[in-house]
Amino acid sequence: MQDLTPLDYISGTQAHKLQQERTGIVEKIDWNGVVTSVQPRIRLNRSFDERNHGYLGYSLRIDWAVSGIPQTFWVGIGKAAQEKHEFQCGVTANGKAHPVQDSRIESVEYYKVSGLSVSSIKEEAQTDGPPWHGIPPHLDIYRSRGHRRLSARTYESRCSSCIWGCRMPVIITVDHWNPEQRQYRFETFCYGPKSCRFYKSGPTRKVPGRKGMSWEEEDWVDEEATSHRGFDE
Numbered sequence: 417m418q419d420l421t422p423l424d425y426i427s428g429t430q431a432h433k434l435q436q437e438r439t440g441i442v443e444k445i446d447w448n449g450v451v452t453s454v455q456p457r458i459r460l461n462r463s464f465d466e467r468n469h470g471y472l473g474y475s476l477r478i479d480w481a482v483s484g485i486p487q488t489f490w491v492g493i494g495k496a497a498q499e500k501h502e503f504q505c506g507v508t509a510n511g512k513a514h515p516v517q518d519s520r521i522e523s524v525e526y527y528k529v530s531g532l533s534v535s536s537i538k539e540e541a542q543t544d545g546p547p548w549h550g551i552p553p554h555l556d557i558y559r560s561r562g563h564r565r566l567s568a569r570t571y572e573s574r575c576s577s578c579i580w581g582c583r584m585p586v587i588i589t590v591d592h593w594n595p596e597q598r599q600y601r602f603e604t605f606c607y608g609p610k611s612c613r614f615y616k617s618g619p620t621r622k623v624p625g626r627k628g629m630s631w632e633e634e635d636w637v638d639e640e641a642t643s644h645r646g647f648d649e
Contacts, residue, residue: 444512446512447478447480447489447510447511448478451508452477452577454552455475455581455582456473456475456552457472459586460585461587462587462623463623464625471559473493473495475493475583477489491526491527492516497529506537507537509533510531510535511531513527520600522585546574547577547581549579558582562641563638564641565604565617566605567604569616580607583604584604585600585601588601599624621633
């Protein structure tokens with residue numbers, strides 16, 4: 417059994433999406449709130465024992481309101497927007513955004529943000545240990561560090577606010593000869609120091625292949641991806 421998060425976060429946005437499906441009209445919504453997490457927004461493509469990453473930008477977890485309805489939700493922004501505003505936990509921000517069109521391939525509920533601005537900044541207490549907050553590094557840093565698989569339960573309970581955590585939508589091409597045959601799921605990863613006391617890897621992950629075959633991503637994959645980093649890096 418895979419240690420994976422649900423395909424969708426349950427929130428008040430579902431009613432809004434259903435209304436759009438009925439009317440065929442996709443409208444931008446106004447949002448505002450306090451940023452309680454900033455993490456890399458990365459999409460993972462798998463094909464049996466091969467994988468590649470798409471570095472889309474950053475994910476902001478917002479606590480406040482969407483169209484006046486109090487809730488918690490995730491907004492996807494680009495690399496340039498993060499570089500300009502330097503989002504971190506405690507910042508109050510607002511903007512306009514579209515609900516995502518395909519929740520199978522997005523880890524956020526809203527994207528295509530416009531009118532983005534920061535209205536106030538709250539000083540956050542700095543910590544020397546996990547979860548790490550502050551301004552996250554550039555995407556190239558994440559790419560160069562490499563990641564280890566992270567237990568979905570640990571991500572939800574300990575790591576969802578950490579700059580080194582990441583929940584990725586995964587697109588699995590089951591058969592190269594039939595590229596339309598795909599599966600979708602979410603996986604959680606850690607880019608943080610190997611010494612993190614909260615870290616738990618969870619079970620290994622299996623990737624389905626053609627004709628019922630399956631490939632298991634064992635521990636050596638993570639060890640190889642992060643072998644250039646020391647224990648405290």
